[in-house]
Amino acid sequence: MIDIAHQAAINPASATDAAPACTLVPLASVDIGQWRALAQQAVEPNGYYLPAWELAVSATAQGRTDAMALRAFNASSKRLIGLMPVISLWRASKIPLPALVSAHPYGTLCSPLIDRVSSIEAAARLLQRARDAGAHALILRDVALDGAAMTSLNDVLARTGLKPRVLSSYVRAALDARQDGETLLREALGARKLKELRRQRHRLEELGPVVFEVARRPDEIGPALETFLQLETSGWKGKRGTALVQNAGDATFIRRAVPELAETAQCEIVCLRAGTTPVAAGIVLRHQDRAFFFKLGIDERFAKYSPGVQLTIELTRHLCADPAIASADSTANADHPMINPIWRGRFAIGDVLIPLRRNDPVAVIIHAALVARGVAYEAARRAVRLLRK
Template identity: 80%
Template sequence: MVDIAHQAAINPASAKHAAATRALVPLTAIDPGHWRALAQRAVEPNGYYLPGWALAVSATARGRTDAAALPAFDGSSARLIGLMPVISLWRAWKIPLPALVSAHPYGTLCSPLIDREAPIEAAAHLLQQAREAGAHALVLTDVALDGAAMNSLKDVLERDGLKPRILGSYMRASLDATQDGETVLRDALGAKKLKELRRLRHRLEEHGAVAFEVARKPDEIRPALETFLQLEASGWKGKRGTALVQHAGDATFIRRAVLALAETAQCEIITLRAGKTPIAAGIVLRHQDRAFFFKLGIDENFAKYSPGVQLTLDLTRHLCADSAIASADSTASADHPMINPFWRGRFAVGDVLIPLRRNDPVVALIHGALVGLNAAHEAARRVVRRLRK
């Protein structure tokens, strides 16, 4: 599955094709045990590039199947020290130029896995693998711009006289879970807002005792996931046709991924109930000391009680009380109206163009095409916003 820029980057009849095939392999060709070991040593956590999650996405998720991988191996021991799931620029955006793009893992974080014990070697090998695959550039989407993985790549690029180009960025909400949960909420929301939310919780209790549940084990997580899927499909996502359970491939992916990560204690489903009625649920991934708040579903019949907000209150307390978790990534969009007031930490996320050769005119073409694509997308978003108004 070597598919760089609509076959523009590789001549199948040449020796380069054989080298490219070795450099760019199917994601399923990576040994899961070696992948899990790398994830434990990764310099920066990314729950969406854990093997249980990424392989489920690549197997069935709508529009995201059959991703490839740029692997990096230690020269002396053949140990996996780096991994970057990718697709071609042609497949990503129908641009017929020789570049590779981060394979989107359904979550909004594509920072590659780089071994903390050999970050420079791993980053250098990943860039070299991309060159051998025929790419002139890498396009990393939704990466933590100041994260350890990106910093390792920057160090190698600087050494080689190259410089990444930021195509766009935004600030994303995160939680410092090393603090006391009540202190975090009081500092973020203030006493008046918390009092109002307690009033709503008391009114919600008229429908039955309010309980926050956390499912972790596979036998617990199966029914909790089905509850989440039903809640998500019952709301606005269901009306728009974007709920996970509405598409066979997406439903298969999430069921596989959640169960796979539950086996390694890297996923939990949180549910808020009023009596026996589930009114909100969410999926949380865990990688090293970081949590990732993937998705939220609510029963809109209880909208006046702010069920998503009530669930997030309890999730914040839950994560802050967990000594294994130091931080949480909201994985939300910029200016998200629900999570931003709660989680006041911020970090920069963006799309980055990484040139692989110095003074390469092809990189300028790739950059120009991406700038034009972004401008077209922004113009379309403005039209949509006007139509909604």
């Protein structure tokens, strides 16, 4: 008979129903004030684990609902010092083994929130709480491999003789916003490319003056969001049926999260207009001194004028001119053809398996199962590409 702690790793929701005092609790039950305080002093920013964003994701977004909270508290003050939204390995990968996996928000970053002052204690307690839940491994998806959160976890693992295993990794674009924007763009793109982009911008100006707008205030953000959603739906995502507004849950999530984050100055929508016509728009999250370029929508009628590039260039200038922002995460795929030539900074993102017990054969089996699944997935992708050719 499976015990409740083991059941929590396999099916967190049912385990919590059976035992309200279980290690894992619904995200919605986390004290919002403590969550916000932790986010303010997290050792590494993650805009996608801000409470307004992640609670909206977990409540409504397609395929991402009902994540649980793995929490760490300070021993003396009982202050929340660590938080990681999680789901079971079964739910994440259909593998029936006792492991917990970081819940994937809308956005490709799952670095947990770890208190800056108590980072080692927070990391150690998060790992212990995962053990308490019956998990034999903790799997972090899309974590910054060299980020401060992963460094804290690695420090704790080294002290206990445990070694994490990187399951997969890639490098993506980032912006060093401490540089002068014009200098950065000139060095990244070169004189010829910038001249071509100026020519394209002049063609856009035939529709009217080209203006870069930033919506920040709660009264501005609603209309700006609808402009973004309209642009996204009008493009290739709309043709594929993957635009946010085309799924009721996703539309509810984004319309809830963006205004709530705007109330705390943690979200803005940037838009490029030619006259009265919006040609590109993007959603940008802000957490501590880092920005996160969530999504971009363009009017593809003007694709030959590179509206997405034009908007990204203006966003680059905007972020570099903001003393509150030191860096920006593109949250893009590896080798992204649009943003990689503009944002030349790079950092490693990966999926990491953390074994929770020494010499644990169950963790070895979990690792082997994930590797086999990854091999099968890549083989299927190659087969699909060959069939399309």
